[in-house]
Amino acid sequence: MTGGRVLVTGATGLIGRHLAAPLAARGYEVVALSRKGGGLTGDLLADPEGVAERAGASHLIHLAWHDAPTARMTAAENLDWTVASLRLLRAFARHGGQRAVMVGSCAEYDWRGAGHLTEDAPLTPQSPYGAAKAATGLAAMGLAPALGLSLVWARPFFLYGPGEPPGRLFGDIIKGVSAGRPVDCTDGLQRRDFLHAADVAGALAHLLASDATGAVNIGSGQAIEVRAMIGELARQMGREDLIRLGARPRPKDDPAVIEAGITRLAATGFRPHYDLKTGISAVLTAEKAHA
Template structure:
């Protein structure tokens, strides 16, 4: 019988949701390389290039009972929960954000009931009050203005609020702005890249908005580092450098050699678009011990080269 002084001798066994997604597909091989027993749950089997060393479990988290079944089968010591609705342009207001809160809570409770020890959950910078130029875990108020941000924040509140009673360590990674291979083509960075690679004008807003961009492989590595750390509570997953969107576009155009096709100001900026969203990364750097491998230049070069044969 397990008691308060018993030692958990199970191997490090992690269950990853959203393993086939934009971040998850980069996290899985990193976890395997670092010696984890890796299990992934999702609606569709993993592509062959992602399946090596990973045990896949067919699972629809939105279906009642599926999460509990998989958790009972795997009995993971750790949980990396990345799955959520991330359809570009839709996830901000999609009503199924409510379903994802409920599904995530079922998963979290099943994990705790099976003796899970540490859960790392994916949040968003959209939880913050975006009227503040720098977004800090310690000082910036939380005031999400979208259903997506509200849903994520609600899940965080409930998970953190019950962590002690359930005996689970909870860490919450707030994702900022990311880019890289396998990104949805309609998003900002691939839209600019694919337009220029096709020899078409890249139609952009004025580009003065400042954002913190991080390569998706570094985002995935940051989540793995958070999983392996003892940090609990929120941590910004970001590079720590906020640059104007026009700078990002300029770097892409220079890498491709088509600055003549950039059209800044050809599109209106979204209504209410914040002028600056900068992430404080002291917690990620000093407490988690994570440092990104890519700077903006090398990261965008990697993205360009991935898209080049696909255009």
């Protein structure tokens, strides 16, 4: 299922900025919506109907969400985005939409369990953000057949990439190390499933062109210690001496392992482009280019 006109919301975000190339490679005409200007104009919270009507798209990748870096997990605005996302989906179907990929989060799952999370793991989110994403996904998947839509609810795990805003791991480390300042980190023993933002975007484009439906995790399938990511980043920057592991305490309820079960994603034929070393190298190359 390739080709057509695809509306991309959140097109200039950490993932969205990487979507144009893989979508174009599959023959899609991209209509980008972003609050930062360019492309399609419109207020998704206030007027999702108008956005869908003006886009006139047969396909949708919906990434836009409340993105305040310090309060994203707890902000009441998460509820606004649940409402706006479902209104957009209904309007998209009303104006000729056929196929949608909407983006949820691994924060929908119960992180207090075994740590390896498949799509049928319990949805017991521990944050307002996770709860809002879970509610949106359940409603979207439940309503898609009645709306005449083929729909994937994608759940990315932990991602990294160039241009991270303050409050994210890579962005804070790169900024601190570049300034020659010591960077306080936790012990980094917690294990997380990381994927480069460009690979997450590639997975979304791949899923859009596939015949997959329902919930699909997006991750590497192999969690690694956070300290390994931090160490490789600092090594490639030549300043391992500035990383202070253990200088910051980990939250008392910080899960030991969060890892994606990726059987459904792998079954579609998707394979990520980057491994740990090449992904970090790509981030640093992009950061230098935009310095």
